[in-house]
Amino acid sequence: MANTDTPMDVLVIGTGPGGLAIASALGQENLNVAVLSANDPSEPWPYTYGIWGEEVDELGFENLLNHRWSKTVSYLGEGAKENISPKNNATLHNRDYGLFDKKKLQEHWINKCNQASVQWYRGKATKLEVNEFNSIVETSSGKKIISKLIIDASGYDPVFLNVPNNGEVAVQTCYGIVAEFSRPPIEENQFVLMDYRSNHLSEREKKEPPTFLYAMDMGNGKYFLEETSLGLAPPVDIKTLKSRLYSRLKNKNIEVLNIDNEENGVYLPMNLPIPDLNQPILGFGGSAGMVHPASGYLVGGLLRRAPSLAKEIALAIKEKSNSPSEIAKRGWENLWPKELRRKQALYQFGLEKLMRFKEVQLREFFISFFSLSNEQWYRFLTNTLTTNELVNAMWTMFKKAPLKVKWGLMEMKGREINLLWNFIKPNV
C-alpha cells in the first residue's frame, strides 16, 4: 500500500492525558507503538488537573504536583457533624489535595514514550479499516498507518469509537480565573472543594440550578476561583456562572485586580456511556467513558489503569494468531470488567438523582455524603471501593440523610430504572 511505513503493534490516536498515558505504558511493554495526533504532543493542555494527595502518593507521582494543600474544606451550610469546624462552619476533609504540574505530567509521559522509541505522527485521523490481520488508519493528508491494534484516545467525541447513545449527556460547566484580588477570597493555604453557600443569590436564583465555588490559594497572592455546576442536562450556561462568581465576590466586597488566566467556558461530560465492547478497536481516557461520573476526574484512573491494560494488550499481541478484534476484546475485558460496569451504572444512577436536586437538597445530600467515614468518601470519589463497599457506602449515606433527601433518592424518574437494571445485569 502506498504512503505507509512498517506495520506497528499499536497505534494510539490522541495526545491528551489518555493517549499519552496508554502510549507510554505500551512502550514499557516493548511493543512497537505509534501515536497520531492532530496537535503537537507537547502543546500545553488547556485544563487544570487536580487529584487527592493519597491517590497521587499511592501511584508514586507526588513529584509531578506543583501545589499541595492540607487545609482542605467544603462549605455546605451546617457542615458534616463530626468534621465541622466551630469557627466558620467549614466541613473539614482532613485529606491532602494536589494540582498537577501539567507540563511535568505531560513531559513525564512524553519522555517515557521517547525512551521506548514510540513513533510520533502528526495529522487528523479520518478513515479506519479493520480486517482479519491489521487495522489501517488514514489521515486527512492521505497518509496511511498500519497497525495490529488501534486505540482511539481522541477525547469525549471520539473519531472512530462506537459509543451508544443513551440519551442526554449531563455536562459539568465551569467558569474560572486565576487572579489577584483586593483581599484574599479564601483563607491562606486553603483548598475549597465545594462552597455551596448561597447568601449572595436572590430568591429567584436560589430556585435555579445550584452552583458552587471550587477554589485554591495558588501562592504569591494569587487564587484560582472556579464557579461550577454539577453535571446537568441542559448545562448551566457560562454567562450565568461568570455572573454568579462576580456576585459571590461582590457580596464579600472583594474586587478582582489582575487576571492571569481565564477558563472561559469549560464543558465536561460526566455520564458518557461505556463504548460498545464488541468493536475491533479499543479506547482509553475520555473516549472510553473513563471519567468518574461523581467527580469528573480522570487522571488518577488513567495512571492506575494504563499499566495493567498495556500488559494485557502485550500478551494478546504476542499470540500471533490473534486478530485485531480478538486483541481489542481482551483489552475491553481488562478496561471494563463486569464489576466496573456495575459500579459505573450505580454512580450514574446517583448522578441522575443529583441532577434533579434543588439547592437545599443538594447541600444536605453533600452533608450526608461527607458524614461517611473519611476512608469511605475518599474511596467513593476515587472509584476504589468494591461493588459491595460502594452499595454499603450509598446505603449508609441514605440512612444518614434527612427526609427530604431520602425522598429525592427514592423517587424513580427517567433512565434511573434502566441504570439500576444495568447494575443488576450489566450489558455485554
Ligand SMILES: Cc1cc2nc3c(=O)[nH]c(=O)nc-3n(C[C@H](O)[C@H](O)[C@H](O)COP(=O)(O)OP(=O)(O)OC[C@H]3O[C@@H](n4cnc5c(N)ncnc54)[C@H](O)[C@@H]3O)c2cc1C
Ligand atoms: C475543565 C476540565 C477540568 C478537568 N479537571 C480534571 C481534574 O481536575 N482532574 C482530572 O483527573 N480530570 C479532570 N478533567 C477530566 C479529564 O482529565 C480531561 O477532560 C482530559 O483532557 C481528557 O483526556 P483525553 O486524553 O481523554 O482527551 P483530550 O484531552 O480531549 O485529548 C484528545 C486528543 O485527541 C486528539 N484528536 C482528536 N481528534 C483527533 C483526530 N481525528 N485525529 C488525530 N487526533 C485527534 C486531540 O488533538 C487531542 O490530542 C477535567 C476536564 C475538564 C474539561
